[in-house]
Amino acid sequence: MLSRTIETSQGRLAFLESSGSGTPVVFIHGNSTCRDVFRHQFETTLAATQRIIAIDLPGHGQSDDALDPQKAYTIPGYAATLIEALRSLNITRAALVGWSLGGHVSLEMIGQGFDAAGAMIIGAPPIKRGILGMVRGFQAQLDLLLATKSALNARDISRFARACVGEKHAAQLHDTIARTDRRARQILGRGLRSGLGVDQRWVVENLPTPIAVVNGSGEPFARLDYVAGISYAALWDHRCHIIDGVGHAPFLEAPERFNPLLLRFLGDIHCSRIDGTTQPQIRSVA
Template identity: 45%
Template structure:
């Protein structure tokens, strides 16, 4: 059965989601900046979507969702509040979360604030301390990273952005349209909130997490420093190590879906089993 697109009204924005018919543990999938739920097509349109209830969202200012009513929503914490409302509206009591790039940081924020997170998988999202020093430690600094702070994208900017995200893999023309559609205030808002340290201390959140955190990055990850990500003192690191997918960049779920989907399937199986074993045990979010 194909996935169904739905519209959810929230106080922050009108949100579009794509939901599969699977009856297993819900999996909330959160895209990166300048993209949309469409980037998860190679997970949604597979056996994963038939087995688990995949819920892929368009964040405010992205894809088919409306721009935020209040630009203050454009922060990790603001996006997390939106997603909590979405889970409320969908009557989700527990969910695993996958976040890519911006979505990974939003997923960490959701872990810190919403006890329904049963487990978190992140890609291209280094958990850093608040403020500019934390950013310098966790992120690679190069010319293309400046795109994160631009409110307007030229055609050249869009081409550079897509190469940064997807390397040389085949990129649908619709991805350029989605990047062009993105509200520029979303980029500048997230950048300012991060520089000012307005969101949670994400390093502390993952180091104290009571639920499993899976970290899956590409070998040629251009945004996060793999050395930094691999040396954090995770309290609850899934499978005991950070996983690196060979010959992949920032979006291994798109570039190497066969490899990535095997790991996502294993992670979801573990989270579903853990959730069945402890159905009445509350999973308190880590403090930020």
């Protein structure tokens, strides 16, 4: 495994990369976390056979705080910075695995024209733009408000960590949440309310990109009935997957059940794209 950095217009981004080959698999973490949440996926045979990359978003983990926070700390801003970073690494096509905020960023990247071989979204309901889209896609609960609060005290951090990854793993997130640029959460919240970015529901209902949907049965933020009720254009396995007994981060809480799904999805999308077809450009939906 290699830990590296790359320069972007928003500062240095830190990322972890395996030595595998083939179509890259890019892991995108959630709000106020970092690449380390995907450690169990880097411990699989996938890392030995496939080029997998996990990037710290601007203002998170070991990446720099954004040079232009108002632009960078929105879903479109994160997506644009990641596309820029991947192109600097000579990656123009990849499979995307996005958790929570990372799932929304993955759909935004597709909406901005990135050639995604497929996308697995976890804890990320594909929402329409604006407040109404948020209300329909997310549960109304207090812990969700912490995701858009600028300053978090120690109690807030503990509560948010438990909501994100469960009691067992919460302590491992405390320093990561505390490190996050406090401007990032507040700017993200404003952007979501104002409707910045693509219509994510339109993306999954109209584009042929294979979409895998995986959630825990105890998902605290996304409305699972809403997620299941979407008419996906290319839903992998023809169903949304639910992993019993876990919450917002099934890849961390139950990797022994999540990883086989991930490996099967990546195998299926590899086979489905051998014809060399390309992803259509859809900048008009932004």
